[in-house]
Amino acid sequence: MSGMIARRFGEDPRKEARAESNEAVNKERRYAQIVECLTERGPSTAKEIAVWMQLEGLIPTSERNYSAPRLTEMCEKGITEPVGKTKCWYTGRTVTVYDLVERA
Numbered sequence: 001m002s003g004m005i006a007r008r009f010g011e012d013p014r015k016e017a018r019a020e021s022n023e024a025v026n027k028e029r030r031y032a033q034i035v036e037c038l039t040e041r042g043p044s045t046a047k048e049i050a051v052w053m054q055l056e057g058l059i060p061t062s063e064r065n066y067s068a069p070r071l072t073e074m075c076e077k078g079i080t081e082p083v084g085k086t087k088c089w090y091t092g093r094t095v096t097v098y099d100l101v102e103r104a
Contacts, residue, residue, distance in 0.1 A: 025070075027070065027073070030066075030067075030070045031070060031073075031074060031079065033053055033056075033058050034049055034067060034070055034071065034074065034080070035079070035100065037049050037052045037053065038080065038098065038099060038100050039100070040052075042099065043083050043084070043097045043098065043099040044097065044098060044099075045064075045086065045088060045095045045096065045097055045098070046064045046067045046068040046071055046095070046096070046098070047062070047064040047067075047088055047090050047091070047095065048089075049064075049067040049071070049098075050062045050063060050064045050065075050066050050067045050068075051090075053066060053067065071098050075098075078101055079100065079101060080098045080099065080100055080101060081098065081099065081101050082096045082097065082098055083097055083098065083099045084096075084097045085097060
């Protein structure tokens with residue numbers, strides 16, 4: 001691979017790459033987008049929120065990782081909360097359903 005920086009003994013490049021990615025996200029904007037989705041759609045899963053954001057042209061793909069980390073942070077801040085679980089229409093797995101704390 002051209003441009004690769006070899007890791008030094010004892011370093012974990014995953015932590016550094018994850019931190020850089022985390023800093024690149026405009027979290028406040030993403031929080032506002034998730035609040036807008038939950039306001040319009042009501043209780044939703046991380047995947048459903050990501051699909052909505054893609055359809056609105058806010059993110060390039062419907063990958064749930066665009067919404068899931070922010071939902072966790074929003075739960076910690078008291079903005080959203082898990083209100084139940086359901087079988088995901090997209091994956092068939094049991095997943096968490098989130099809603100806004102003020103409405104739940």
